[in-house]
Amino acid sequence: MINILLARYRQGRRTMKYPAGPPPKLPARFRGRPSIERGKCGSECRACVDACPTQAITINGKARIDLGRCLFCTDCTRACPDGAITFSQDYRLATDSRDDLILEDNILRLAQGLKGRALRLFGRSLKLRQVAAGGCNGCEMDVNVLNTVGWDLGRFGIQLVASPRHADGLLVTGSVPENMRLALQKTYDALTPPKIVIAVGACAISGGPFADHPEVHNGVAACLPVDLFIPGCPPHPLTILDGLLRFLGRIEGDGDRS
Amino acid sequence: MINPARFVTFGNAEPVELGAVPELAPDEFGRAVVAAADGGLRVGAYFGTAEGQDGVRLYAILLDDLTGSIHGACTAFPLGPFPSLTRECPQVHLFEREIAEQFGIEPVGHPWLKPVRFHPSYTGRPQPWAGSDGRSPPVGITNFFRVDGDEVHEVAVGPVHAGVIEPGHFRFQCHGEDVFHLEISLGYQHRGIERRLTGGPGRRTIHYLETLAGDTTVGHTTAYCHAIEAMTGTYAPPRAQAIRGIALELERLANHVGDLGALAGDVGFLPTSAYCGRIRGDYLNLTAAVCGSRFGRDLVRPGGVLFDIDAPLADSIGALLADAERDTASAVELLWGSSSVMGRFEDTGRLTREVADELGLVGPAARACGIGRDVRHDFPVGIFRFSHVPVSTWSTGDVFARAYVRWLEVQQSIRFIREQLRALPEGPVLAPPPELPPEQLVVSLVEGWRGEICHVAMTGPDGKFQKYKVVDPSFHNWFGLAIALRGEQISDFPLCNKSFNLSYSGHDL
Numbered sequence A: 001m002i003n004i005l006l007a008r009y010r011q012g013r014r015t016m017k018y019p020a021g022p023p024p025k026l027p028a029r030f031r032g033r034p035s036i037e038r039g040k041c042g043s044e045c046r047a048c049v050d051a052c053p054t055q056a057i058t059i060n061g062k063a064r065i066d067l068g069r070c071l072f073c074t075d076c077t078r079a080c081p082d083g084a085i086t087f088s089q090d091y092r093l094a095t096d097s098r099d100d101l102i103l104e105d106n107i108l109r110l111a112q113g114l115k116g117r118a119l120r121l122f123g124r125s126l127k128l129r130q131v132a133a134g135g136c137n138g139c140e141m142d143v144n145v146l147n148t149v150g151w152d153l154g155r156f157g158i159q160l161v162a163s164p165r166h167a168d169g170l171l172v173t174g175s176v177p178e179n180m181r182l183a184l185q186k187t188y189d190a191l192t193p194p195k196i197v198i199a200v201g202a203c204a205i206s207g208g209p210f211a212d213h214p215e216v217h218n219g220v221a222a223c224l225p226v227d228l229f230i231p232g233c234p235p236h237p238l239t240i241l242d243g244l245l246r247f248l249g250r251i252e253g254d255g256d257r258s
Numbered sequence B: 001m002i003n004p005a006r007f008v009t010f011g012n013a014e015p016v017e018l019g020a021v022p023e024l025a026p027d028e029f030g031r032a033v034v035a036a037a038d039g040g041l042r043v044g045a046y047f048g049t050a051e052g053q054d055g056v057r058l059y060a061i062l063l064d065d066l067t068g069s070i071h072g073a074c075t076a077f078p079l080g081p082f083p084s085l086t087r088e089c090p091q092v093h094l095f096e097r098e099i100a101e102q103f104g105i106e107p108v109g110h111p112w113l114k115p116v117r118f119h120p121s122y123t124g125r126p127q128p129w130a131g132s133d134g135r136s137p138p139v140g141i142t143n144f145f146r147v148d149g150d151e152v153h154e155v156a157v158g159p160v161h162a163g164v165i166e167p168g169h170f171r172f173q174c175h176g177e178d179v180f181h182l183e184i185s186l187g188y189q190h191r192g193i194e195r196r197l198t199g200g201p202g203r204r205t206i207h208y209l210e211t212l213a214g215d216t217t218v219g220h221t222t223a224y225c226h227a228i229e230a231m232t233g234t235y236a237p238p239r240a241q242a243i244r245g246i247a248l249e250l251e252r253l254a255n256h257v258g259d260l261g262a263l264a265g266d267v268g269f270l271p272t273s274a275y276c277g278r279i280r281g282d283y284l285n286l287t288a289a290v291c292g293s294r295f296g297r298d299l300v301r302p303g304g305v306l307f308d309i310d311a312p313l314a315d316s317i318g319a320l321l322a323d324a325e326r327d328t329a330s331a332v333e334l335l336w337g338s339s340s341v342m343g344r345f346e347d348t349g350r351l352t353r354e355v356a357d358e359l360g361l362v363g364p365a366a367r368a369c370g371i372g373r374d375v376r377h378d379f380p381v382g383i384f385r386f387s388h389v390p391v392s393t394w395s396t397g398d399v400f401a402r403a404y405v406r407w408l409e410v411q412q413s414i415r416f417i418r419e420q421l422r423a424l425p426e427g428p429v430l431a432p433p434p435e436l437p438p439e440q441l442v443v444s445l446v447e448g449w450r451g452e453i454c455h456v457a458m459t460g461p462d463g464k465f466q467k468y469k470v471v472d473p474s475f476h477n478w479f480g481l482a483i484a485l486r487g488e489q490i491s492d493f494p495l496c497n498k499s500f501n502l503s504y505s506g507h508d509l
């Protein structure tokens, strides 16, 4: 018993101050929101398009990056002869709509969150059922991290619950293989309305690295209406938390303070 | 025993000409595989490749842990039934089911012939379990083993589970609280990776390797890169090999510490559960300090690594590692001194060494049965040729042993990383390899945190992958979990499951 108390003393209090204080420090090599410097981009060149594993970049007059497909792998950065594509430390990536994820002129319209009745219902208490459907377990692991003492998701009234019957919405990860389609649908059907769906990670948004495989449905939107998109492969826990808090109207703007 | 006339012998990450793999007659091939397994060899991989339009070629890759040598042979026959070896060599049971599923051919005499991943056959032929219309039932529908009796009941769990974990289906035959039998039916995570690796390398190839089991990114990408480097005769610079080793051990640390915390959580011991959940993040953040990604994405590439560890970074990782080490020790050691924890860990989910050997288990699950099996020791390549990691074993085969082996390995991994950080070789970290040569075969083994990762790369006449076979350690070990549950209480399932902590995505591919 004394050892347990000593360990408790040693481990201390570890819950982060964020969002009341600054967000946890990200590593210097972290790859957040990309940007394409138009002045540097030679429009004839398609090196980035050819290098990208997921066809996330399209050039049609100007280059666009689809954050819903992007793996943040920087294969494009290395391929670009002009150094036009860079990845910043900006971890804020969540959007309300699929189209908002297509980055053009480096403008990203972050999630505006729930409004009206939905906000009144879920704003202070959101119960989510997680469904893992055909990813790599990376997103699941970084969703789980939010439940550790450092992040303590519960302090925002957000809880991952064991049954869809107890849930207000689904948090879906994975490319949604045909082998998971029915299970996902049944889980969704088991929620009581009004219900929401959150797609976390490149797989859930676009199929990710498995996009266009005949075995998968290229993400959740093929089967269910999606209310919040959190891109990344996998998204950093801070990106996920930022998305959830924006969704609930807990943070706005630069997101560093509540 | 290995008859040298029947096998080509080579080493880990050592190329052989595809033509040098002896082709045996089907019955001779079967006898040779069974004899080798009887003589103590393990089946690292056993798989088929298409042979023209209507044939199949089976390859057997056998591993000799004692000598560190690898033995390969093949046989070819027209698509159709072939004799099953499972009754004489249980290690191939799941491999044969996989072959049956991919090619639509029946291993005759297989005692447990069911789908593995529930996908249509690659050849368009009906699978052995297809209905009269030639179509196979959808995922999760199969002839589950059933125990009948007035007081026997069945419990079905999944694919969607209560926690934030991957999908799979578990079916228990119970008598009261006691489990007679557990059957595990997977395939829900199947996204067609292995098929898509054929014809590579392409721009998605390395990303498939990174995401076939996202908790083992460094393990699988390292195995892939060893295979490419072996085929092309390139060497990753020594500094890159050391950085790969550091990343591999950080991956082991994060997962082992996370598992120890989750095991504590499963027996309701919250101090260790809360601390380890957080400390796991410290190790992931060290990986992120190296490459920006907590899971080691974009770090390991053919020819080396994309990120260097310079002196200031090495110092800061060393300092953070020392903190994490102290925190880990204070959290984990509580487990062994707490009788309520030990009461649940000890004697639960016991596997004997004999069963573990017969099934060909790998990784901590095997070492917890007293089997000193570790690729880093038995088939060392890369940095492990120069820096040795002692093999950690325990003999009781229960949940406690699987937990305790993890703790021993945590300590070894920390020691290894500290050693590497102190003496990083000078020089570059990347030397990109040329194009792949035609008609080569390489077997690449890496000790991932779950155990032996086995990749078999084969190039065709065009220098593209004619086959790229991935065997995640989970492929060997899922059946071990099923056997460990026999005679246990069903309420101990989460604990037993976590003590193996196997990959669904790595199994389903």
Ligand code: SF4
Pocket (backbone or CB within 6 Å): A051, A052, A053, A054, A055, A056, A057, A065, A069, A070, A071, A072, A073, A074, A075, A076, A077
């Ligand atoms: S970072 Fe994104 S856009 Fe660039 S190559 Fe990778 S997936 Fe494509």
